[in-house]
Amino acid sequence: MFEKWGHFSYRHRRLVPLIVIAAILAVYAIFGTQLGNRMSQEGWDDPGSSSTAAAHIEQDVFGRDNSGDVILLFESPDGRSLNDPVTFGAVASHLESLKTEHPDEIAHVTSYFDTRNAQLINEEGTRAFAAIGLRGDGEQTLKDFRAIEDSLVAEDLPVETRVAGATAVADSLDDGMAGDIVRAEVIALPVVAVLLLFVFGSAVAALMPLIVGILSIAGSLGVLSILAGLTQVNVFAQSVVTLLGLGLAIDYGLFMVSRFREELDKGTSVPEAVGTTTATAGKTVVFSAAMVAVALSGLLVFPQAFLKSVAYGAISAVGLAALLSVTVLPALFGMLGHNIDKWTVRRTKRTARRLEDTVWFRVPGWAMKHAKLVTIGVAGLLIALTLPLAGVKFGGINETYLPPSNDVRVAQDDFNDTFPAFRTEPVKLVVTDATEQQLVDVFVQLRDIDGLSSQFTPDHGTVDGTTVLSAGIEDRDLNSSVVDQLRALDVPEGVNVYIGGTPAMEIESIEALMEKLPWMALYIVVATFILMALVFGSLILPAKAIIMTVLGLGATLGILTAMFVGGVGADLFHFTPGPLMSPVLVL
Structure with missing residues (x-):
């Protein structure tokens, strides 16, 4: 089947990429550009928990508790009392103007400057606060904050004004994640391009996985936007989907390009090389994507909407990366032929020496000769890296996830x-x-x-x-x-x-995760074992893969615990140690 598809892609090598790329660009232009307006800040809670029931009852009877939405913290820079008539009057006037200018966004303002409540000012009289309640519910709350954000701090006040509060923290976290995604993409793509150029030695060959990666990101954002129009999609899902889609797309592209060049090096004709590449590397890509998708579907076991949205988006990203790899790339290979090695910047000498003479053959060869020693050493190292996991702590997302200087x-x-x-x-x-x-x-x-x-x-x-x-x-x-x-x-x-x-x-969200986690793990182990057994025709290989996954996962969580809970590298990487965000364990 895969070889037939490869030959089909070769025969229609101009039409196939045209249709696929046009479809992806259309999805991105129509839906992907609207993603920012469709994402949700919610979905962290367990819908069946006591805390969710409490929130619903309170909102139905009294309305949403908006007392901590925005906090304006006023401080006298020179130690002068905030009760000074000029200072007091200026701050009170500023707060009154906020209510007057933003009646549709601000529900109420409670402050020392309108109540003279002694609890709202410190003993020295140099620091006081105003609590601003926003009118909107759900996603509208963040929109209301962004509408008034520029007006919160007045430059002509004789005091220092700082902004805090639950909605302000959520906005900073949202901005931080959005900035991180952009930085990751801006940094990752050029770095990957250089690495691919080094590996392949040809600018054209290096460009192939990048094309798949860029198209995968665009398509993933479009699909995620469509999903956000149908169900709740948390803003955190965007970073997971984007980076996962980029990573797998490049990974799959590497498989395809490497195999195609190997076939050409054997003297195989271009049509046959395309067919063989699709039948071998293409088949590997599709089954790999299927296993990743099955593993990601385990997230649907959990009640939190956030994890479900990550599952929907990530599965679509994985599927898209595989689709691009077995449609666009074979067609491009057919058009390029031997020009895949054009614009060579480094001679890779793929046929100049035997495979047995390469480091990629000698290292695993040495490992197999010393199988017991290598197995014990590597397994021992991974287990040692897992040990910090004993001190793991989990928590919810809050201001401590922002940089200390934010x-x-x-x-x-x-x-x-x-x-x-x-x-x-x-x-x-x-x-x-x-x-x-x-x-x-x-x-x-x-x-x-x-x-x-x-x-x-x-x-x-x-x-x-x-x-x-x-x-x-x-x-x-x-x-x-x-x-x-x-x-x-x-x-x-x-x-x-x-x-x-x-x-x-x-607390209840963490408890829900821990309750469902064993079932998710069992589902993933059984499902991937069956899939790998069907693909490889062996029971040993799937068992080996699962054992390696468990060891690698334990080491990863151990390193995360040592860093983000234990504080290893906190000063170097500029973060504050604290509990891991609970969904990290699942993801």
Whole structure:
């Protein structure tokens, strides 16, 4: 089948790439350019969790809690009190103008400068804050923030103004990921081009995998945009899909180009070389893509929409990379023929010496002669690299994932330190169907919860039998302890209690991942074992591949733990050690 397709591609070598490339460019132009407006910041939570139920109940009864959307942190640069009439009046006027100029985006502004609440200013009177609640829900919240972002800091104020808050952090993370993707593509493509030029020695040959890589990125973005119009696609999925699609496309391109040149070196005619390349390397590419796609489909086991969106996008990227490799490349090979070696910058001398004389033959040859020693040594090294995994910690995405010098992160850290009772990530308890006495019984128990920066207080009055209580947590390391204590509450009969807020959402999301992870691992092992057994006709080779994958994966997670949890290289690479983002384990 593959050889027949290769000959078909040769016979229609002008038509095939024209149709495929035109289709990809059309998908990118129509859909891919709209991707930025379709991506979601949500999808991290477990839809069936208590924290998700708590958020829905609170929003249905009271509306979205927007008290921590945006924080403006005001600080007197010369130590002068913010109660100075000139300073006080200037800040109050600025906040009032924000509400006046942006009525469609700003729902309310709560600050020391309109309430003189002593809790909203530090003891020295040099630092105070304003909490801005945005009107939008869901994705509209971030759009509202971006609409007012340029107006938040006034240059003529006699104080230093910094921006923090949950939505500001989300915007910085979004900008950071978008910038990282662009940098990765801008840096990766030229570096890969140089490496390919070194490997192949020919500019034309080196260009082939790059063509597939660039088309794969464009097509993947278009497909991801289409998916975003049908289901929730998290913004983080774009970076995974883009880099995965680029990497596999270049990898598959290497297979195809190398095999085609080998066939030409044997003296095979161009039509036969195209057919043989497609029948051998093309078949390998398709089965490789199938196994990767099956492994990625394991992400669909998890309840989080974020992981499902990564699965949809990544599977489409892998499929597209394989499709381009067995359609566009054979046709291009047919048009180029022996010109595949044109514009040679380095003579690779592929036929000047025997295969047995190359380093690529001698190294594995030596390894096979010393099989026991190499196996024990390499396996021991990988196991040693896995050991740091014992200290792994998982957490949710927050401002600590921003660079230490990021303005929003610095402002958020200073706000949390100065006003711990108003942390923008409180833990919440949503109580329904409670009498006044039952609510008092719950409230009394909440006084004994350890690890809080302030006691639980009601966010609103009781409405329709629903009460929302919230409190800050002293440190994120105590999130699990506080949630466990809340789960142990003696809830009065007939009363429903839901633990909510960002800390509970993160804990329950991690628990959902850990619960489903063994099933995902079992599915991937069984499915890939069956596929490889069918392809290779052997049971030993699939078993060997799975063992190697487990060792490699363990070493990878061990290195990640040593770096990002243990702090190895933190100063060199400019990051703050902390818990790994929980989906990293799955991905």
